[in-house]
Amino acid sequence: MRHTLPLAPQFYVTAPQPCPYLEGRMERKLFTALQGDGAQRLNDSLSKQGFxxxxxxxxRPSCADCAACLSARINVAEHTPSRSQRRTLKRAGHLERRATSPWATEEQYALFRRYLEDRHATGGMADMDSFEFAAMIEETPIRTRVVEYVEPETGELVAVCLTDVFDDGVSMVYSFFDTDQNGTSLGTYIILDHIRIAQEADLPYVYLGYWVPGSDKMGYKAGFSGLEVYSGGTWQKMRDPKDYDSKRHPLSNDPIAEQVANISLPDSRPLRTRHE
Known part of the structure; x- marks a missing residue:
């Protein structure tokens, strides 16, 4: 018997578990599989809706009593680097950027392990082995690149970003870097360089993942001008971070059925073939 994929994506909800961003909270995620011929189109559409x-x-976060996690993106046309960000661009501007196909290497994994041990030793990815790392990099059904940053004189790999390409921007899925280079601010530099990547490709947005009011881990994202957050079903310019504290209220989230009903899905027209 031949089995085919459902015509419309099926959405599911994870079991609650401790929130990694806000102490004493429980997180829950709404999710769907990304597969089939329409994967790129589905990813483009749902990413614009906070996925x-x-x-x-x-x-997408779908917690029962909290809606603090807000998808964030930089509007490239509205971004102006701050004085400290201009210094970062100057300090790290000598690095060579290499954009490659999503293929994991031993050098990447070694840098990834050092990064986790220094920054996220107790996090959810702390026990990730080389096979799981390779899956994170390589298992992608859409247009994805690995953007590497290398010291030109020595060839040393100092930073990596797994980057998806949308029809309206680039998405920084996960980045890691050499934490010994504290004075270089490599984490900030990777974001600033992705703004340049988007400009070079004539794409309007850089997607950063989630910003969480009240979470020190995510506070750095609010430091980029041109930031927009997805709230109340629309993208809006970032206001004073304190304005979003209400999102942590138990009544700030809609029921799951209502959330799913409000998701806009792409039409069924076939994707055009794009040569890369």
């Missing part, structure tokens, strides 16, 4: 990709899954 993020993890390998072959698209997910």
């Amino acid at each position: 993020r990709r993890s390998q072959n899954v698209l997910y």
Whole structure:
């Protein structure tokens, strides 16, 4: 018997687990599989509605009593680097950028392990082995690149970003870097360089993942001008971060059925073939 994929994506909800961003909260995710011929089109559409990709899954926070996690993106045309960001561009401007196909290497994994041990030793990815790392990099059904940053004189790999390409921007899925180079601000530089990548490709947005009011881990995202957040079903310019504290209220989230009913899906027209 021949089995075919459902015509419309099926959405599911994860079991609650401790929130990694806000102490004492429980998180829950709404997710769907990313597969088939329409994967790129589905990813483009749902990413504009606050979803993020993890390998072959698209997910969006859907907590029962909190809506603090807000998808964030930089409007490239509205971005002006701050004085400190201009210094970062100057300090790290000598690095060589290499954009490659999504293929994991031993050098990437070694840098990834050092990064986790220094920054996220107790995080959810701390036990990720080389096979799981390769899956994170390589299991993608859409247009994805690995953007590497290399010291030109020595060839040393100092930073990496797994980057998806949308029809309206680039999405920084996950980045890691050499934490010994504290004075270089490599994390900030990767974002600033992705703004340049978007400009070079004539794409209007750089998607950063989630910004969470009240979370120190995510506070750095609010430091980029031109920032927009997805709130109340629309993208809006970032206001004072304190204005979003209400999103942590137990009544700030809609029921799951209502959330799913309000998701806009792409039409069924076939994708055009794009030569890369």
